[in-house]
Amino acid sequence: xxxxxxxxxxxxxxxxxxxxxxxxxxxxxxxxxxxxxxxxxxxxxxxxxxxxxxxxxxxxxxxxxxxxxxxxxxxxxxxxxxxxxxxxxxxxxxxxxxxxxxxxxxxxxxxxxx
Amino acid sequence: xxxxxxxxxxxxxxxxxxxxxxxxxxxxxxxxxxxxxxxxxxxxxxxxxxxxxxxxxxxxxxxxxxxxxxxxxxxxxxxxxxxxxxxxxxxxxxxxxxxxxxxxxxxxxxxxx
Numbered sequence: 001x002x003x004x005x006x007x008x009x010x011x012x013x014x015x016x017x018x019x020x021x022x023x024x025x026x027x028x029x030x031x032x033x034x035x036x037x038x039x040x041x042x043x044x045x046x047x048x049x050x051x052x053x054x055x056x057x058x059x060x061x062x063x064x065x066x067x068x069x070x071x072x073x074x075x076x077x078x079x080x081x082x083x084x085x086x087x088x089x090x091x092x093x094x095x096x097x098x099x100x101x102x103x104x105x106x107x108x109x110x111x112x113x114x
Numbered sequence: 115x116x117x118x119x120x121x122x123x124x125x126x127x128x129x130x131x132x133x134x135x136x137x138x139x140x141x142x143x144x145x146x147x148x149x150x151x152x153x154x155x156x157x158x159x160x161x162x163x164x165x166x167x168x169x170x171x172x173x174x175x176x177x178x179x180x181x182x183x184x185x186x187x188x189x190x191x192x193x194x195x196x197x198x199x200x201x202x203x204x205x206x207x208x209x210x211x212x213x214x215x216x217x218x219x220x221x222x223x224x225x226x227x
Binding site for chain 1: 118120147149155156157158159162170173205207215216217218219220221
């Protein structure tokens with residue numbers, strides 16, 4: 001079945017450090033891939049997405065590339081800020097799944113210190 | 115353009131009581147999804163509904179949990195006879211159709227005493 005495996009946290013970085021959060025997936029079809037961000041006490045917000053192999057999603061300095069050969073969708077940012085502190089979820093949506101549900105990773109908590 | 119609206123934001127219930135969680139999808143969205151987030155875990159799919167129809171309830175516990183999305187009004191997730199293990203954040207999402215991005219509400223945090 002479909003699933004997402006995400007890098008364990010928590011991750012603590014200094015401001016302006018480079019960020020990588022690993023995400024790999026298993027899917028029976030050709031999924032769309034997403035990164036969502038959850039700030040404390042809030043719901044999930046879509047950060048970026050990619051719908052097919054080799055697509056690169058980007059937003060707010062974050063990037064992720066859909067790699068079919070490695071079944072990965074790693075999140076990167078060149079220089080993190082304190083305001084990036086949040087929990088990041090990798091997710092997939094498989095159009096061949098009639099339920100149309102999203103499959104989420106367990107989340108990676110990021111804390112950026114000044 | 116209001117997003118997905120969930121209420122209440124926080125709900126406290128004693129064991130054995132009923133919890134009713136409401137979700138109004140984004141305007142123009144006819145697909146609603148409910149997810150549960152247990153402490154320190156990711157979101158787990160519970161149920162997918164369209165107006166007046168349950169499409170997929172494969173993630174719903176077999177007992178005490180039910181969901182509806184009536185022709186008029188919000189979607190309701192109902193938990194009867196709550197137990198401490200039901201304490202979690204419950205998120206609703208909506209989409210315009212299948213294979214579309216799901217937009218999430220801020221969640222309802224249920225605490226069972």
